[in-house]
Amino acid sequence: MASPISDIEQAAEVLRVGGLVALPTETVYGLGAAEDPAAVARIFRVKGRPPSHPLIVHIAAADQLDDWVETVPDTARLLAEHFWPGPLTLVLRRGHRVPLEATGGLETVAVRVPDHPVALALLSAFGGGVTAPSANRFGSVSPTTAGHVRAELGDAVDFVLDGGSCEVGVESTIVDVTSDIPSILRPGGVTREALEAVLGRSIAVPSTSHVRVPGQHPSHYAPSARVVLVEPERVVAEAELAQEAGHKVGVFVPTGFADAAVKAHAVVTVPDSVDAYAHGLYGYLRKLDQQGCDLIIASLPPEEGLGLAIANRLRRAAGPRPSR
Numbered sequence: 001m002a003s004p005i006s007d008i009e010q011a012a013e014v015l016r017v018g019g020l021v022a023l024p025t026e027t028v029y030g031l032g033a034a035e036d037p038a039a040v041a042r043i044f045r046v047k048g049r050p051p052s053h054p055l056i057v058h059i060a061a062a063d064q065l066d067d068w069v070e071t072v073p074d075t076a077r078l079l080a081e082h083f084w085p086g087p088l089t090l091v092l093r094r095g096h097r098v099p100l101e102a103t104g105g106l107e108t109v110a111v112r113v114p115d116h117p118v119a120l121a122l123l124s125a126f127g128g129g130v131t132a133p134s135a136n137r138f139g140s141v142s143p144t145t146a147g148h149v150r151a152e153l154g155d156a157v158d159f160v161l162d163g164g165s166c167e168v169g170v171e172s173t174i175v176d177v178t179s180d181i182p183s184i185l186r187p188g189g190v191t192r193e194a195l196e197a198v199l200g201r202s203i204a205v206p207s208t209s210h211v212r213v214p215g216q217h218p219s220h221y222a223p224s225a226r227v228v229l230v231e232p233e234r235v236v237a238e239a240e241l242a243q244e245a246g247h248k249v250g251v252f253v254p255t256g257f258a259d260a261a262v263k264a265h266a267v268v269t270v271p272d273s274v275d276a277y278a279h280g281l282y283g284y285l286r287k288l289d290q291q292g293c294d295l296i297i298a299s300l301p302p303e304e305g306l307g308l309a310i311a312n313r314l315r316r317a318a319g320p321r322p323s324r
Ligand code: AMP
Pocket: 053, 054, 055, 056, 091, 103, 106, 108, 109, 110, 132, 133, 134, 171, 174, 185, 186
């Protein structure tokens, strides 16, 4: 599964000529391009992503941060020191070399140093920043294996680097550090608690809606099957009712309810460890789609540690779907 040196060199060459490379990171697979307007435009075309949705610039080390942003406030420096390489993305004022195409027209830019040997080897072989969102079609489930990328994007990607399955399994935590008061724009692989311990203060997270009230969360991170969230103690009963009503139900049986022999089309037993749950989450959603489920019944884990990111993704997977 390790990528030989020759693969890294080939992938770097693909980036140099404006091509697209799918690269493994510790969070999910990214769809990378050089920091060049035409190459960046290809990412948006392949993903079917609206141009107003910004990308993340991946760099090899924290000491390159100054090349990409206007200024680096002390808070950003502190967080980079503690969490890079790692699943933390910092949003800062855009430096001049970052094309507006990569920031969705914003005057801010999102930057991170990924913690994956293949990603880091590619970044140093390429010698620049690699702009990359997740390597999936806009709105769908992020890929956590090279196989997921190939199945979803196929020939639309020029080169797929295989670095095995992504350890963290959910995307990075995005923190806005453009003002004196940092805030979490998206929960992810670095926990709120870890950020607060380093900052020595509490940090705001985006507002969350209640179970069954998708509210303002448009669909994202979503499988083809409809996702319905219920309270943990209702999961098994709701799944069986829906299955009896003629649905092909996939069910995420929560921790503590794993003994029940559930009458559903497909069953995922949620792991006890939240790390293992995050690692497996997108794979489970893909598998239930593959097994032909049209409905997925799940509940939210406690929203602490990595549970905050898992709950965020499940809510958005259950959000309204405008055009499907
Ligand atoms: P993805 O890795 O596919 O989730 O896409 C990159 C993520 O970074 C998206 O959720 C973007 O909204 C977010 N992002 C990138 N740049 C910025 C920025 N300047 N401000 C806020 N969010 C950003």
